Amino acid sequence: MAQPTAAADVVIETRGLAKQYRGTLAVDGIDLRVPRGSVFGFLGPNGSGKTTTIRMLMGLIAPTAGTARVLDRPMPRAARAVLPRVGALIEGPALYGFLSGRDNLVRYDSADPTADPRTRAARVDAALDRVGLAAASGKKAKAYSLGMKQRLGLAAALLQPRELLVLDEPTNGLDPQGMREIRALVRELAADGTTVFLSSHLLDEIEQVCTHAAVMARGRLITQGPVEELAAGTHGRLAVTGPDPAEARRVLAGFGVTGLTADGDRVTGDLPADPAAVPDLAEINAALVAAGVRVRGFGRERASLEDAFVALTGEGFDVAG
Known part of the structure; x- marks a missing residue:
């Protein structure tokens, strides 16, 4: 287990965080610490509690017990102050199928009270280009493949510079080339100083791009720390x-x-x-x-x-x- 880090060096911290649904513990009292500047892999099989944890971190659902702090502010109480500093793609993007990809991003950007409308077009163009959708930006979202919808959701998360980027299964539906491109983008964002919190059930994905990782199973946090240390703890x-x-x-x-x-x-x-x-x-x-x-x-x-x-x-x- 990695040594505790100072509060200023942690962007996500939970203590005893739990969520219960009809008597079933989906998340069972986890203590999670995500270092600032890391690419943090949140690893576990489907159904292990990853998405439920992320939804609590983003203030989308309230915990049954425990506390969560994101960017040193309590969640969900400080959601209005925290969320403008966070980009997120959770459980797939919510899109207007009758609008084009570009118009969907315009809607997302217009809903951000911190976004300057004078530079909106440039932000949308840059986000589309960054995820490889510039050529398909005029096509209606309902005609997009699953992988293209994932890219558009990621573009929405990248409209503004963010301190923290939270991605829930970001390569879902992508072909191998698309997966490589998204992984390269994650590395670029981390190099620019963004902390990336990446959930996945793909071990290979975590091992290729992440500096730190946590392992979830059956709602419990099994271990966390630098990826190299987690692997080194195994006999081989x-x-x-x-x-x-x-x-x-x-x-x-x-x-x-x-x-x-x-x-x-x-x-x-x-x-x-x-x-x-x-x-x-x-x-x-x-x-x-x-x-x-x-x-x-x-x-x-x-x-x-x-x-x-x-x-x-x-x-x-x-x-x-």
Whole structure:
């Protein structure tokens, strides 16, 4: 678990935040801290409580218990002061289908009391260009694909410079190229000083773009901290590639490697969780050679967020990006 950070360095902080629906705890007393300037991944399977948490943070629903502070102000009490400093895309964009993409953004911008109407057209053009919708800006929103609607919702969140950007499953409905573009945009925004809070059920997405992450499961916050530390806390796996997988499995089992699986000529297994119990890789290599196992590849694989999630929760979920 990461060390606590000073209040001035935190843009989102919750204490005992909970939401109950008809006797069911959707969010179960979470203590969340999002560092300023981070790209913070809010990770968990669908139904784990991510969207409910975000809705409480944005003042859309009231918590059953606990407190939430966003940009050092209490939510939902300070929503009027906080929300103009936040861009958000939650549960997909709300669009007027009979209006063009451009006209939808004009409506969004007109509803912002802080937006200067004299520069509205320039802001709308810049937002459309940034999400790759300039060429389709005149098409009616009802004719947009799901991915195009996601882009338009993101453009609405980017009409003004924001201190905090909250994105709930922002790559939903996008093709692989669209996913890469949105991830690149998130990195650009972070480089410009915007804190990005990104929820996703895609482990690969979090690992590629986020500096920090929190893991949710069944309404509970399992862990949080820098992405590298979360992955480093997992023991990792050992892999051996060669034409003698059965013999390789027998040697590895003798060194306490567990969960051994073979995929063609590649054998992988879990190293012991206790660092003191991890065998010397040189000794394993020597034992493979002594047993006559032919080896084309051998080494320890870097632990991933998938490994960390499975180790923490015993569950798995989508990892594709």
